Amino acid sequence: MYDFIIKADNAAADFMLGIQNNFLTALLKAVTYATEKGILWIALGIFLLAYKPTRRFGIVYAISLFSAFMLSEYVLKFIVCRERPFIVRDDIRLLIKPPSGYSFPSSHSCSSFACATAIFIKRKGLGTAALLFALMVAFSRVYFTVHWLTDVLAGSLTGILCAVITSIVYNAVSKRRKA
Numbered sequence: 001m002y003d004f005i006i007k008a009d010n011a012a013a014d015f016m017l018g019i020q021n022n023f024l025t026a027l028l029k030a031v032t033y034a035t036e037k038g039i040l041w042i043a044l045g046i047f048l049l050a051y052k053p054t055r056r057f058g059i060v061y062a063i064s065l066f067s068a069f070m071l072s073e074y075v076l077k078f079i080v081c082r083e084r085p086f087i088v089r090d091d092i093r094l095l096i097k098p099p100s101g102y103s104f105p106s107s108h109s110c111s112s113f114a115c116a117t118a119i120f121i122k123r124k125g126l127g128t129a130a131l132l133f134a135l136m137v138a139f140s141r142v143y144f145t146v147h148w149l150t151d152v153l154a155g156s157l158t159g160i161l162c163a164v165i166t167s168i169v170y171n172a173v174s175k176r177r178k179a
Contacts, residue, residue, distance in 0.1 A: 005150055008149060008150070009085075009148040009149050009150055010089075012142055012148070012149035013085050013089065013092070013142070013145050013148065013149075016142055016143050016144075016145055017091075017092065017145065019143075020095065020143070024143065025095050028136070028139070028140040028143050028144065029095075029096060029140075031133070031136045031137055031140045032096065032108065032137065032140040032141065032144065033096075035108055035111065035112055035137050036108075038065065038069065038111050041065055041111055041112065041115045042065070044061075044115070045058060045061050045062045045065055045115075048061050048062070049062060056174075057118075057122050059170065060118055060121075060122075060163075060166055060167055060170045061115060061118045061119070063166045063170070064114040064115065064117070064118040064159075064162050064163040064166045064167070065111055065114050065115050065118075067114070067162045067165075067166060068110045068111050068113075068114035068158060068159045068162040068163070069107060069110070069111050069114075071110070071158060071162065072105050072106070072107040072110035072111070072155055072158055072159075073101075073107045076104065076105050076154075076158070077101060077102040077103075077104065077105070077107075078102070080102065080104040080105075081102055082102055082103045082104035082148070082151070083102070083103060084098075084099070084102075084103040084146055084147065084148075085103070085145045085146070085147070085148055086098060086145055086146065089145075092145045094144065094145065094146070095144055096144050096146065098146070099146050103146075103147055103148060103151050104148070104150070104151045104154060105151050105152075105154040105155035105158055106138065106141050106147045106151045106152040106154070106155035106156075107155065108137050108138070108140075108141050108147075108152075108155070109134070109137060109138040109141060109147075109151070109152040109155030109156045109159065110155035110156070110158045110159040110162075111159060112133070112134035112137040112138065112156075112159065113131075113134045113138070113155070113156040113157075113158075113159030113160050113163070114158075114159035114160070114162045114163045115130065115134070115159075115163070116130035116131045116133065116134035116159075116163075117131070117159065117160045117163035117164065118163040118166070118167065121163065121164070121167050134156070134159075138152040138155070138156050139152075
């Protein structure tokens with residue numbers, strides 16, 4: 001099974017290296033840098049928390065983002081300790097600044113899918129657009145060969161689970177308070 005994952009990850013990296021072009025590079029740089037250090041997602045969270053009508057949702061959103069980031073960046077990365085593609089493979093020339101730290105899971109993907117899923121749970125229309133953006137973020141990380149395909153898949157799934165669990169717990173606690 002492990003050999004299959006390694007072959008699939010390398011095949012995905014080879015594919016991405018083969019499709020790199022100026023248009024995609026410019027577009028995906030904008031996407032990946034917009035979510036660098038969580039800037040876009042944190043700014044949206046601050047807005048949601050500051051605006052009274054969205055404050056309750058802002059709490060779910062912020063907890064989803066925080067839990068996803070902490071789990072991916074400070075727990076899973078140090079359990080798995082997987083090297084990034086550009087470190088393992090000599091044929092990769094990076095098109096963006098090399099990120100530091102371990103590769104698995106992708107924290108960009110994790111945080112993006114946590115936020116997008118939280119939005120989707122609350123508002124399907126806006127959430128669909130947010131999920132498409134999160135998909136672009138995840139794609140960008142493989143496109144730039146700073147993550148393996150399985151890194152972004154695991155990060156995306158982790159983010160989704162963080163948002164779903166946060167939403168379930170928050171709703172259960174809210175119902176108990178009202179009772």
